[in-house]
Amino acid sequence: MSHADDGWGAPYDEQTYVDAYDQLELALLEPLDRVLEKADIEQFRPKFKNQQDPKTDKKQRYRKKKNGDDEWRDVLYGFGTSDESDFSDHEKRKHYFQPPLQVQRNSFVKNTLMQFKRNSQVEISRLAIMGCGEMSLEKGLCEYFGSFGTINVISVDIDPVSLSVGQQLLQKYLTQHGDILSSETGLPVLMRSYLGDILEPDHRFANVDAIVSLEVVEHIPLEDAKKFVNNVLGILLPRIFIFSTPNHEYNAVFGMKPGEFRHDDHKFEMNRNEFSCWLDELRVSFPHYQIEEPHYIGMTNGYEDLSGASQAAVCRLQDDLSSTLPQDITPYVTVGHVACRLGSRLVAYNLVRQALLEWLDKTEFHEAELKKDGYSPYWNFAISHILHHLHAPISFSATIDEKVAIKYIQGMTSHKVHLNCVNGVNGIAIPQNQKKADLIATIHRNELN
Ligand SMILES: C[S@@+](CC[C@H](N)C(=O)[O-])C[C@H]1O[C@@H](n2cnc3c(N)ncnc32)[C@H](O)[C@@H]1O
Ligand SMILES: [Mg+2]
Structure with a gap:
């Protein structure tokens, strides 16, 4: 296999590619542990408060059709989807954010991983997404897998309905963008999904190159959320870990009262100082990780003093440590697999x-x-x-x-x-x-x- 020096995707020779393709086909033949009941992707799933059924909200529907935001996003990011599931309630007020907040978070991850790959000169061959929900990030990253050098993506969530919806949306995305993806340089990518509780570490998520967990921790009671992060930094030991959570102070921009949570399902929300203090604690407990100052994502004109709607942490493994989690610790069950046929x-x-x-x-x-x-x-x-x-x-x-x-x-x-x-x-x-x-x-x- 030959490697490009600049890290922008390796020009693979045919044999490497077809071998990878062959392995991929074999992997796709492996039986799943469980086949999920197929969720109806057309059905609106009101998970959180403030969510209105767009079928009954004419104004919203009109905006959805007419808003140039969607088209602009599709062109720029190739996100090519106006799936309802890509936006949770506050993000539906997308006139606040251009591009939409979820797209900005996905972009943040893309840029951080790209920079990490360039600086470390090591491929992000295995990428894990924990609390993947409806797989918006997976879709958003597909076209960059070649640049990252990714060949395996593993996603886990505790909610079978979100997973089923995510699998369907991902498959739809891969089919619709098959032409573009097949023209990208890169090896084919096996994308597997698992049903599981991220509080329990699973050997298959240990020693991966990157773990990403966007807007998940606040859905778990704080004590457990801390346990999850501790498990990642202390047991799973990815080379890079990126996680994000809402900046509670930013709720003012949405006209919310102080103390009111952005979603009904949130168990906690942190202000900037609290998040920053959490990262300080993590620096002390996990000195083998270099943890950057918080990153803020999603700014709105006139609210610069509140920094951003989401706050994200980027933790990079400093030492050459490997996880010792035993191989037989595999509590998650496989529920899906699909191929992203790059190149x-x-x-x-x-x-x-x-x-x-x-x-x-x-x-x-x-x-x-x-x-x-x-x-x-x-x-x-x-x-x-x-x-x-x-x-x-x-x-x-x-x-x-x-x-x-x-x-x-x-x-x-x-x-x-x-x-x-x-x-x-x-x-x-x-x-x-x-x-x-x-x-x-x-x-x-x-x-x-
Ligand atoms: C707000 S959604 C974020 C989804 C996705 N990360 C994104 O950025 O679009 C939070 C997700 O975390 C999942 N989740 C919450 N607790 C979990 C747990 N203990 N184990 C696995 N997933 C969990 C939920 O099912 C939900 O899909
Ligand atoms: Mg949330």
């Missing part, structure tokens, strides 16, 4: 190119086989004969569509070869006057890097 397009293109060159080398063009039903004589070959020369496991080659392969061939031969489908058989036409050596030279000249 498949370039690999497919290169495999088709190799197959075409090999086929050209082995194939004789006989005068007797010339077709003479057009303007000028030509040879017709079924694409399947060429794809027979693909050097890739069936799991990968099966994903290469014949018509797409012909498009690639037209491109790499500077359109000296034409599409020719006869009686439903996808094929190519090579004009008689087209010299084989010239064709091979053109393919070499057009090599994509």
